[in-house]
Amino acid sequence: MSKLSKVADSDLRGLGDLDIDDVLAYVHRDLKRLPDYTELYRRYLSQRWNVYDLDFSRDAVDWRERMSREERDAFVGISAGFHHGERQVEVELPVFMLGGSEESKIYMSSQIEDEARHTVFFDRFYREVVGLPGDSVQAVLDASFEHVSETFVGPFGLLAYQADELRKDPEEPAARVRYGTTYFLWIEGVLALTVMKITLTYCRERGFLPGYYTGFTATCRDEARHVQFGMRFLRDSVQEDPRLLLQIHETLRTLLAMNSATSRRLDLQSLGWTPEEVKRLMIRQLRMKLVDVGITLPPDIQDMVSGITPEIAGG
C-alpha cells in the first residue's frame, strides 16, 4: 500500500503510526483535481472515527512527568487556539449549509459533525491531560481562553461576524465567498495545518502524547476533505463569476492586516521551531492552496504575504 493510500484507508489505530508529513501531502494531493462534494461525502463515511476510542492515559503521564514546563506552556499556547477554533468552526458552519447545491448541503452535514467531534477531542485533551477544571464544554473553553493569542482571536472573530452577515441571505455569492476565504482558506488551510504540523512533529520526534498524536492526525485527515471542499467552492465560485476574486482579495487584506498583531511572546523554540520556520510554513501553506486553485494575488497582497510575521510563534 502506498503511503498516501495508507493515509486514506487507515483506521484510528493505524493513524497513530502515520507521519504527519504524509497526511499533509494527502491534504494537498487532490487540490489540483479537486474531488466533487459527493465524493468527499463518501470519503467521510469511510474515514469517520470515534473520538471516545482515544486513550489519553499515557499522554497524562507524559504531560506530568516527561515534558518540561516550557514545553507544556508552549504546547498549551498553541493548541488552545484550536481548542476554541474547533468550537468556532463547528457553531459558525450551519449558516453556510443553508445555501449552495443539495450536494454541498449533504457534504456540509458531515463537516459540521467532524468539527463537533474535533471540539470533543480538545475538550477531552484539556480535561484528561492538561487537567483544566470545568463541568461543561464551555467551562473548559473559558479556562483555556487566556492562552489564546491574537493569531486566532482576530480570524475566529471575523468568521463569527461573517456568519452573522451570511445569515441575512445565505445564498448571497459575495458573502459566501468572503466567509469561505476566512473559513476554508485561512483558518483551515493555513492556521489549522500550521498548528498540526508544529504540534504533531513535536510529539512524533519526542515520542510524547500518543493519544493527542492519534486524534489530531485523524483530525488532519478530516481537514483534507474540508480544505478540498473549500478550495473547490472558491474555484467554482470564481469560475462562475470572475468578479468574486475581488471578494477573496478584500478578505485576505483584512486577514493579513490582522496577522501582524501579537500581544505576548510564545516560546515555540522549546517545541523545536524557530519563528522563521513557522513563518515559512504559514506562507507555504497559503501559497500551495492559491497556486493549486489558480487564485492570483495583486502586488499589495503579495507584499503582505511576504510580510507574514510568525506571531503564532510570538514575534
Next chain:
Amino acid sequence: MRFFTPEWAETVRAAVDAGPPREDKLPEYWSWIDRARTAYTATWALGVRETGLYLVLAWKDGKCVDAAISGDPGSADYVLTAGFATWRELREGADPGQAVMYRRLRLERGNVLAFFRVIYFFVESLAALSRVPAEP
C-alpha cells in the same frame, strides 16, 4: 456614576482616547494599535439591547472627539449592540477579546472587513471603556 449617562459617556470618551494601561502586552502589539488608530475617522454607536440607548463615540484623525448618549445611532459607521448581561460581564472584567470572538456584541450596521482591520484597537477601546467604574 451611572452607566449610560452623559457624565459616564464623557469619562468613557477620555478613557478610550487615553487607551488602557499598556502593561502586560508586547510593545509590537501597541504599535499595531497605534498604526490602526492613526488618522482613524469613524463613529461607533454602542447600544444596550434592552434599553435601546446608544453610546455614540466619534473618532476624528485618531482622537476620540465626542461622546453622547442617544436613543438613535444616527449616521454612525458601525452600530454594535449587546445585552445587559454582556455589558455587566465586561464591567466585571470579562475578556473583551473573547466577547468579540464569541460575537457577544452584534454588528448591526457597518462593513465587517473594514471593522476587523482595526479590530484590536476596538478590543482595547472596549477594555478601556469597561474599566470606567459605573453602577448599572
